[in-house]
Amino acid sequence: TKALGLRNQTYFTLQGFSHLAALQVFLFVGILFMFLITMTGNFLIIIVATADPALHTPMYYFLKNLAFIEICFTADIVPKLLVDLLLERKVISFSACALQLSFFILLLSCECFVLAAMAYDRYVAVCHPLHYTVRMNRRVCLHMVLTCWIAGIPFSIGLPSWLFSFPFCGSKDIDHFFCDIAPLLDLACSDTYLFKLLLLLATVVIILIPFALIAASYIQITHTILQMPSAEGRRKAFSTCAAHLVAVTLFCCTAGLVHLKPKFSLWANSRKLMALSYTVMTPMLNPIIYSLRNKEVKLALRKTLGRR
Numbered sequence: 001t002k003a004l005g006l007r008n009q010t011y012f013t014l015q016g017f018s019h020l021a022a023l024q025v026f027l028f029v030g031i032l033f034m035f036l037i038t039m040t041g042n043f044l045i046i047i048v049a050t051a052d053p054a055l056h057t058p059m060y061y062f063l064k065n066l067a068f069i070e071i072c073f074t075a076d077i078v079p080k081l082l083v084d085l086l087l088e089r090k091v092i093s094f095s096a097c098a099l100q101l102s103f104f105i106l107l108l109s110c111e112c113f114v115l116a117a118m119a120y121d122r123y124v125a126v127c128h129p130l131h132y133t134v135r136m137n138r139r140v141c142l143h144m145v146l147t148c149w150i151a152g153i154p155f156s157i158g159l160p161s162w163l164f165s166f167p168f169c170g171s172k173d174i175d176h177f178f179c180d181i182a183p184l185l186d187l188a189c190s191d192t193y194l195f196k197l198l199l200l201l202a203t204v205v206i207i208l209i210p211f212a213l214i215a216a217s218y219i220q221i222t223h224t225i226l227q228m229p230s231a232e233g234r235r236k237a238f239s240t241c242a243a244h245l246v247a248v249t250l251f252c253c254t255a256g257l258v259h260l261k262p263k264f265s266l267w268a269n270s271r272k273l274m275a276l277s278y279t280v281m282t283p284m285l286n287p288i289i290y291s292l293r294n295k296e297v298k299l300a301l302r303k304t305l306g307r308r
Contacts, residue, residue: 012097014090016081016177017272028085034284035078041287042067052303058136059125062118063290065145066247069114070283073107076100077178077279084177094164097179102160104178108255109152109206115248116210117144119217122241127224155202162198166190177272178279207255214248243290250282 017027045067049060080100084090092100124135163181169189176183181199185192221241228234255278 011091011093011172012179013173014080014084014092014177014179015173015175016084016090018090024085028082031078031085031280032082034280035074035082038074038078038280038284038287039071041284042071045287045290054299058121058141059118061138061141062114062121062145065148066111066114066118067287069107069111070286072103073111073279074283076103076107081177081280092174092179097174097184098160098164101163101179101181101184102156104180105159105202105206106149106152106156109155110148111251112206112210112255113148113151114145115244115251116213116217117148118244119214119248120144122244123217123221126221126237126241152206155206159199159202162195163188166192166195176275178275180275182271211248218245246289247282247286250285251278 017024020027046064049055049064049067077100080092121136125132128135159181163184166188167190168187171187174183174187185195185199218241221237225234225237228237
């Protein structure tokens with residue numbers, strides 16, 4: 001009894017997709033398949049963009065960083081999810097849960113900021129092409145990426161530290177497939193009003209501000225493209241932004257819907273599926289979006305694989 005009581009104090013139970021018991025094997029196979037595609041695709045982007053001098057441009061520098069973030073983001077969540085799909089008891093220790101949440105916040109914020117940096121890169125390329133090489137030199141790109149990583153550190157440390165200082169009473173069952181803030185907050189049995197205010201501020205900084213910057217960039221880009229005299233010029237300018245715009249839509253819309261938590265009656269039943277979309281599907285789709293629609297990447301991929 002004493003050992004059981006100790007376990008209840010130091011472990012959470014992840015409910016995951018327990019409500020879909022008959023589909024556990026199907027989910028395991030599908031998520032494993034997406035995980036392998038995600039890792040392969042993003043590693044290929046990093047290798048190709050590093051190996052081919054033709055891709056040593058700011059756009060592909062940011063794309064390499066985005067691919068690295070997607071690899072870390074997926075590795076933080078999916079392996080544990082795959083293991084839990086095969087086990088009857090889906091436990092995670094307090095320390096492992098806090099660590100997973102910390103990396104999740106850091107990588108989520110970094111991805112949002114990098115997507116905003118990529119939007120700025122496209123804005124300068126389309127709206128100020130004569131100043132592009134000056135504004136987006138190697139030093140500027142390095143500083144932008146470092147800022148993207150550093151900006152998320154305070155929230156990735158502060159939010160989990162404060163959240164895990166609350167007492168968790170009653171059930172230790174997390175109604176999710178990974179340690180996210182909202183389901184953990186439901187288990188806290190003390191006043192969380194101030195924490196929720198900080199969480200709102202973090203959501204604004206991490207998701208809404210980058211999304212607003214991306215929207216502002218694309219308003220300017222669209223205005224500039226529509227003023228171009230030739231249809232061919234408009235088509236080329238738009239094609240350089242299309243892949244990034246699709247990636248932003250996939251990630252920001254699903255992540256934003258989950259973390260802004262609109263009070264829909266069916267929200268509790270759909271939160272896990274929405275989270276699955278931006279934690280598993282979007283990292284898999286990004287390499288496909290950027291490579292299959294991009295002749296430069298496909299050519300560089302054939303050259304790199306041919307040499308090897």
